[in-house]
Amino acid sequence: MIQTTDLRGQTPSRRELLALIPRATVDVSVATEAAAALIEAVRAGGSSALFEQAERFDRVRPAALRVPAADIAAAADALEPLVRAALVESIARVTASSAAQVPAPQTTHPAPGATVVQRWQPVARAGVYVPGGKAVYPSSVVMNVVPAQVAGVSSIALASPAQAAFGGSVHPTILGAAGLLGIDEVYAIGGAGAIGALAYGVADLGLEPVQVISGPGNNFVAAAKRLVRGSVGIDAEAGATEILVIADAEADATLVAVDLISQAEHDEQAAALLVTDSAALGSAVAAEIARLAPLTASAERVAVSLAGPQSAIVLVDDLAAAAAFSNAYGPEHLEIQTRDDDAVLALIENAGAIFVGPHTPVSLGDYLAGSNHVLPTGGQARFSSGLGAYTFLRPQQIVRYAAEPLADVAERLVALSRAELLPAHGEAVAARFERP
Template sequence: MIQTIDLRGLEPSASELLALIPRSLTDVSAASAVAEQLIGEVRSGGTDALLGQAERLDGVRPATLRVPAEAIAAAVEALEPSVREALEEAIHRVRAASSAQVPAPTVTSLGDGAEVLQRWTPVARVGLYVPGGKAVYPSSVVMNVVPAQVAGVTSIALASPPQKAFGGSVHPTILGAAGLLGVDEVYAMGGAGAIGAFAYGVPDAGLDPVQLITGPGNVYVAAAKRLVRGQAGIDSEAGPTEILVIADAAADAYLVASDLISQAEHDELASAVLVTDSAEFAQAVERELGRLVPLAAHRARVEEALGGRQSALVLVDGLADAAAFSNAYGPEHLELQVADVDALLELIDSAGAIFVGENSPVSLGDYLAGSNHVLPTGGQARFSSGLGAYTFLRPQQVIRYSREALRGVEQRIVALATAEDLPAHAAAVTARFDGGAERQG
């Protein structure tokens, strides 16, 4: 069902370790031509192009691109009470955790009258994408909208694919989550076309371009985000979900197997990886998978994900080797289920989110931990972070010098400008102290 990779006795170099990591063959660039065509259609055809794409790709033509406000309000009222309560609690927790991500302005004084202010300014308008393929993700509405609101974004547009079962409108649970958050600009559009619409705007639909696009999606969404980067900012090119569990012999094989299955049910290309220094424990997990997978509601999807090249049981000599493997992998979700978890945590430097101990499963982070579940995939955690309030903020430096403070560095500026053969740079400073001779001719 799942492959075993035995690294015991090996001392791979950094590049060799990267080559040993199990990955799917998903290639975002392979989808670029299709994504580029869809974006081009939207830029030239506007609303008609988006409605045509929905009919062609989603099997339904929405009555209108923008969801009416009354439909959003009705969706809020129709939310099943337990779902509404869970969403409200998730909103509360994510808002509390996101609030800690907004840096306070700071002033650095470099002398009398010489200061640099560091401030963080939100982008004015964002486009948030919520997928709607194999599953419905109201939790992704929360994870995208709340940090944007905490950051101070004043204009938020949300897009999700039209649903055939609901007459071409956005899924009502997604609409209900948007309504709970006060988002009333919602569009029934999906895929690469939606990303193009956000980036370039759709004038005939009243959809203004955004400055930043966030949210997960399929390979075409990821390709589209790559293509529009520069026209608008993006969070990351999110791909199929990943879980990597580091566990030792003290862990519970049933719980680890359950956690691997929980992410495998997302998608046939989902990655589920266990790294352990105990061959006996790996065998126990494999037995549990054999018992639990046939019971899964999405058995076929889980079996394909676990049997793919992207999933594995990895055997290593010790937990330090497990940490090295994980850091090279850069997992979206990392679970640590070992006896000395704090010591292992000190060795981890690359992960989208880290779940510590057997009572912190990834599912907790998906919904109610307070952390954000929009995280880097495909190894991007090695150099980027998950979504947060900081995603919507731009650091800006405000420089304020008095005349005397500028005079104090005048000669040093002249020296550096002269060394770089940029005399006008020097003149721009000395002009403030030469009596205005140049101005008077």
């Protein structure tokens, strides 16, 4: 069901590791042309294009693209009690963690009478995309909306695909989560067209453009986010989910197997990797996967994911080699289950989120850990981070000088401006002291 890659006895460089790493064969770029056409149709046709795309892709024509506020409130009231309790708890935990991500303003004093204030200013308006498709993601509503609210974003629009099973409206559990968070601007629109609508606005729908778009989606959503980047900010081009587990002989093979299966059920393109210095553990995990995967309700999807080129059991010489492999991979989710978790953790540089110990499964982070589950995929954790309050904040510097500290640096500033062949820069300073 899952392939084994044996790297024992090898010392590949990081460049060589990058070539050895198993990845899904689907490339976001192949969806770019189609995504561009869908975005342009929305820019030209507005609501009519969004209705057409809903009929084409979601097989339903919504009664209205904007969900009435009364429907959102009703959906919140109708949430199953345990689901509601879980969402309320998730909101509280993610709020606390997100608040820790907001830096306090800092003031420096380069000289008496001179100050530079560093402040973090939220964008005024954000767009959140919550996918439909194979699963329902009220947790993604929480993970996207809460950091924006904590950052101070005053206007949030949420888009999620129309559901044929619910008369063309957004899934009621998504609506319920939005209602718990006080979001009353929700649109039954999906895919690349929804990203275009959020980025550029839709006049005849009263949808104003946003400044930042966050949220996961399929390859067309990822391609659309790439296309609108520059007109708006985006969190990342989130693709299919990934889990990489570093484990040794002391790990529980059953726990490792169920964690790999749990992420494989997201999508056929999901990646699940075990990196271990124990061939015995690798064999035991493979056996447990073969035993347990057919028993889950998502067995068909799990089987495709685990048999794909993106999933593997990787054998290495030691845990240092396992950490090196993981750093080259840059997993979205990294689990560490070893005899000395902290020693392995000290070797980790690149990961979206790290789950340490046998009682910290990725599933906890998906729902109730308090961490955010919107994380970089496809190796982007090597150079970017997951979603947080900082996604919606912009650092700004406020500079304030009195005459005396400006005069103190004037001569040197003029000299630098002349050295750069930009004398007017220096003249702008000198003019402040040459006037009567």
